[in-house]
Amino acid sequence: MQTVDDILKIKKVKSTAIRTVVLTHLLKQEKAQSLKDIENALIYTDRSSIFRTLKTFEENKVIHSIEDGSGMTKYAVCAEGCNCAPEDLHYHFYCTSCDKTFCLFDVPIPKIQLPENFKLQQANMVAKGLCGHCNK
Numbered sequence: 349m350q351t352v353d354d355i356l357k358i359k360k361v362k363s364t365a366i367r368t369v370v371l372t373h374l375l376k377q378e379k380a381q382s383l384k385d386i387e388n389a390l391i392y393t394d395r396s397s398i399f400r401t402l403k404t405f406e407e408n409k410v411i412h413s414i415e416d417g418s419g420m421t422k423y424a425v426c427a428e429g430c431n432c433a434p435e436d437l438h439y440h441f442y443c444t445s446c447d448k449t450f451c452l453f454d455v456p457i458p459k460i461q462l463p464e465n466f467k468l469q470q471a472n473m474v475a476k477g478l479c480g481h482c483n484k
């Protein structure tokens with residue numbers, strides 16, 4: 349398991365107090381976090397600093413964002429070695445009962461056949477259903 353310091357170093361992101369706090373929080377979560385989730389968990393940190401930190405992380409491929417259809421962008425830490433390239437993209441799972449979104453790192457998205465000269469940059473593949481907890 350990579351530490352916060354390892355990740356920031358590998359992704360060449362300068363370590364600051366807020367970045368360390370936000371990444372530590374994200375690493376501990378089993379589900380993807382919205383800005384609001386993070387804001388609620390880190391009560392001493394203001395929303396705009398958290399948002400800026402998330403943008404920096406996203407630009408540097410520390411985390412990826414997920415549009416799960418809930419209307420709130422969620423964020424999750426990238427797997428080790430991820431470059432957020434098309435071959436690194438994976439399915440996400442949205443639980444319709446508890447609203448949690450999970451990364452399915454072991455389920456890569458299938459190769460998408462595109463018209464000539466089209467270039468894939470992002471794909472938002474979300475499977476929906478009940479998570480293990482809600483499906484009891």
Ligand SMILES: [Zn+2]
Pocket residue numbers: 443444445446447448478479480481482483
């Ligand atoms: Zn659930």
Ligand SMILES: [Zn+2]
Pocket residue numbers: 412414424438439440450451452
């Ligand atoms: Zn993910």
